[in-house]
Amino acid sequence: xxxxxxxxxxxxxxxxxxxxxxxxxxxxxxxxxxxxxxxxxxxxxxxxxxxxxxxxxxxxxxxxxxxxxxxxxxxxxxxxxxxxxxxxxxxxxxxxxxxxxxxxxxxxxxxxxxxxxxxxxxxxxxxxxxxxxxxxxxxxxxxxxxxxxxxxxxxxxxxxxxxxxxxxxxxxxxxxxxxxxxxxxxxxxxxxxxxxxxxxxxxxxxxxxxxxxxxxxxxxxxxxxxxxxxxxxxxxxxxxxxxxxxxxxxxxxxxxxxxxxxxxxxxxxxxxxxxxxxxxxxxxxxxxxxxxxxxxxxxxxxxxxxxxxxxxxxxxxxxxxxxxxxxxxxxxxxxxxxxxxxxxxxxxxxxxxxxxxxxxxxxxxxxxxxxxxxxxxxxxxxxxxxxxxxxxxxxxxxxxxxxxxxxxxxxxxxxxxxxxxxxxxxxxxxxxxxxxxxxxxxxxxxxxxxxxxxxxxxxxx
Numbered sequence: 001x002x003x004x005x006x007x008x009x010x011x012x013x014x015x016x017x018x019x020x021x022x023x024x025x026x027x028x029x030x031x032x033x034x035x036x037x038x039x040x041x042x043x044x045x046x047x048x049x050x051x052x053x054x055x056x057x058x059x060x061x062x063x064x065x066x067x068x069x070x071x072x073x074x075x076x077x078x079x080x081x082x083x084x085x086x087x088x089x090x091x092x093x094x095x096x097x098x099x100x101x102x103x104x105x106x107x108x109x110x111x112x113x114x115x116x117x118x119x120x121x122x123x124x125x126x127x128x129x130x131x132x133x134x135x136x137x138x139x140x141x142x143x144x145x146x147x148x149x150x151x152x153x154x155x156x157x158x159x160x161x162x163x164x165x166x167x168x169x170x171x172x173x174x175x176x177x178x179x180x181x182x183x184x185x186x187x188x189x190x191x192x193x194x195x196x197x198x199x200x201x202x203x204x205x206x207x208x209x210x211x212x213x214x215x216x217x218x219x220x221x222x223x224x225x226x227x228x229x230x231x232x233x234x235x236x237x238x239x240x241x242x243x244x245x246x247x248x249x250x251x252x253x254x255x256x257x258x259x260x261x262x263x264x265x266x267x268x269x270x271x272x273x274x275x276x277x278x279x280x281x282x283x284x285x286x287x288x289x290x291x292x293x294x295x296x297x298x299x300x301x302x303x304x305x306x307x308x309x310x311x312x313x314x315x316x317x318x319x320x321x322x323x324x325x326x327x328x329x330x331x332x333x334x335x336x337x338x339x340x341x342x343x344x345x346x347x348x349x350x351x352x353x354x355x356x357x358x359x360x361x362x363x364x365x366x367x368x369x370x371x372x373x374x375x376x377x378x379x380x381x382x383x384x385x386x387x388x389x390x391x392x393x394x395x396x397x398x399x400x401x402x403x404x405x406x407x408x409x410x411x412x413x414x415x416x417x418x419x420x421x422x423x424x425x426x427x428x429x430x431x432x433x434x435x436x437x438x439x440x441x442x443x444x445x446x447x448x449x450x451x452x453x454x455x456x457x458x459x460x461x
Contacts, residue, residue, distance in 0.1 A: 024159075029203060036331070036403065060135055149406070150196035213278075
């Protein structure tokens with residue numbers, strides 16, 4: 001496999017023959033349960049997928065950093081190449097602040113920030129004092145772009161692993177994941193939680209990573225019961241965390257948190273109870289807080305009464321209308337669903353899997369109704385799965401990650417006669433979707449070790 005990769009790198013001609021090359025890789029992820037509740041402190045259940053982002057890096061003696069992107073994602077980019085000088089990261093002898101670093105990338109070259117942001121963040125966070133020279137980086141990724149399966153996090157993590165290996169930077173895996181989140185939040189400007197970066201780094205093949213996002217505590221790994229597994233169906237509708245709908249919902253959730261905290265404080269209660277919305281139980285939310293929250297609230301009205309949300313990754317826009325009640329309720333109920341889902345996986349019986357599938361449908365409904373993050377196409381995929389049901393080998397389905405398109409995760413039978421039935425059912429789902437929409441969904445399957453288990457390779461090209 002390595003020889004095939006090296007041959008393709010040589011054939012591209014971007015990297016220099018005979019030079020030392022560091023190669024690192026990271027997988028994408030399938031969000032099985034938890035999704036957008038990560039930024040509210042929920043536990044999430046995440047799987048790695050078989051698709052990988054691979055970054056090959058050669059150091060340069062000058063100050064230039066050049067990137068070339070190859071693979072299926074190229075068709076989505078305005079240009080596959082980008083370059084800047086490491087000197088562009090400084091004003092005189094002073095490192096530029098995050099907001100100035102973000103401005104180095106136009107909307108057309110925003111993709112390059114996922115790679116070059118790694119160089120900047122390592123400087124800004126003090127892990128690198130200076131780079132002795134620049135680099136050439138060739139990025140090849142098969143992780144579908146805009147499918148809600150962490151294509152950006154896979155590139156960030158693979159790049160961070162390559163840069164750390166090439167420049168002899170020591171960083172433990174969890175710290176590496178948090179640094180990659182900084183790349184996305186503060187250099188790219190996308191307000192993601194940390195579950196993508198942690199899964200791409202620390203996920204395990206064939207296991208669901210249970211991550212408590214307060215801020216990032218790994219609770220363990222869950223193997224699907226024998227005879228069951230998870231696949232993804234990419235709707236073909238491009239999802240973007242940096243778009244409009246996801247930041248609006250995230251901001252609305254933090255608005256709700258601010259209202260709840262102020263209510264607790266005014267009653268002499270402990271506002272720390274609501275530091276993470278996911279720590280509130282559904283029953284106490286319904287009895288104590290639901291009635292306090294407006295269904296919708298204009299940003300200007302929120303700012304005049306409460307000032308700020310306390311979330312550094314989003315900004316309250318005065319003329320935007322925010323779904324405060326639904327966005328606040330979602331992580332509270334989702335966290336309860338995730339915990340119950342993990343319990344059912346542990347049971348492993350057919351009735352338990354039926355119940356787990358119902359939780360997935362509940363999560364999907366909340367994405368659409370509470371948060372407004374559904375889409376016609378993902379709703380159709382979920383509906384087609386549900387029509388076939390457990391008797392046809394399909395137990396549950398939900399939209400993944402940031403929603404608004406992207407991929408649907410499916411709990412399915414695998415192996416034996418039940419697995420064969422499930423495969424036929426998935427084929428029917430894909431044909432039904434293609435008939436209705438005009439394009440077939442892409443099946444996302446397989447599982448890879450996380451980047452922490454894929455040692456970077458140093459070789460001569």
